[in-house]
Amino acid sequence: DAKTTQPPSMDCAEGRAANLPCNHSTISGNEYVYWYRQIHSQGPQYIIHGLKNNETNEMASLIITEDRKSSTLILPHATLRDTAVYYCIVRKRDTGRRALTFGSGTRLQVQP
Amino acid sequence: NAGVTQTPKFQVLKTGQSMTLQCAQDMNHEYMSWYRQDPGMGLRLIHYSVGAGITDQGEVPNGYNVSRSTTEDFPLRLLSAAPSQTSVYFCASSYGNEQYFGPGTRLTVT
Numbered sequence: 001d002a003k004t005t006q007p008p009s010m011d012c013a014e015g016r017a018a019n020l021p022c023n024h025s026t027i028s029g030n031e032y033v034y035w036y037r038q039i040h041s042q043g044p045q046y047i048i049h050g051l052k053n054n055e056t057n058e059m060a061s062l063i064i065t066e067d068r069k070s071s072t073l074i075l076p077h078a079t080l081r082d083t084a085v086y087y088c089i090v091r092k093r094d095t096g097r098r099a100l101t102f103g104s105g106t107r108l109q110v111q112p
Numbered sequence: 113n114a115g116v117t118q119t120p121k122f123q124v125l126k127t128g129q130s131m132t133l134q135c136a137q138d139m140n141h142e143y144m145s146w147y148r149q150d151p152g153m154g155l156r157l158i159h160y161s162v163g164a165g166i167t168d169q170g171e172v173p174n175g176y177n178v179s180r181s182t183t184e185d186f187p188l189r190l191l192s193a194a195p196s197q198t199s200v201y202f203c204a205s206s207y208g209n210e211q212y213f214g215p216g217t218r219l220t221v222t
Contacts, residue, residue: 043216044155
């Protein structure tokens with residue numbers, strides 16, 4: 001799996017968009033970008049994933065650059081409940097279902 | 113669906129004791145795994161299973177055993193607890209891209 005780099009922490013005002021960057025400059029053509037988050041003391045929660053096109057679901061949007069070397073997770077209207085550690089993970093989509101490798105992530109603090 | 117359930121939520125053991133952490137899922141997922149998370153750290157894979165009767169080691173398997181006799185259950189056994197095994201343990205299951213995690217078991221070994 002390609003290595004990812006994320007800022008250790010970010011702040012965001014409640015109601016504003018939270019933009020969380022991830023660098024994955026060594027990503028290969030068949031590797032996907034996944035985002036998970038972990039709210040304090042809870043199990044990680046899947047958010048979204050993508051290959052090369054931008055993706056959106058009810059939780060967030062994922063913007064992947066054209067060269068795929070970086071991506072941004074966007075929470076459009078952050079709430080206090082979005083305070084969590086956000087993990088960007090790059091991995092192949094294979095049927096072996098290998099485990100996720102969690103790095104240190106970005107700690108997002110949503111401020112009231 | 114209950115999703116992924118784990119028991120117990122909290123456990124305190126003395127050094128040398130053994131115990132089993134239970135994990136069950138009702139989503140008929142073939143893939144299940146166990147992670148540990150130490151304070152301020154990311155998750156590390158202990159063992160995983162790609163289906164009933166099949167298990168394999170992850171990144172930090174020493175001191176732990178697993179078995180997978182049914183699709184639903186994937187217990188984790190601590191053979192002889194050590195203080196270094198004090199951690200929060202998460203079980204997960206998946207089918208496809210998304211992994212679903214349980215609420216965790218907080219284990220303290222004194």
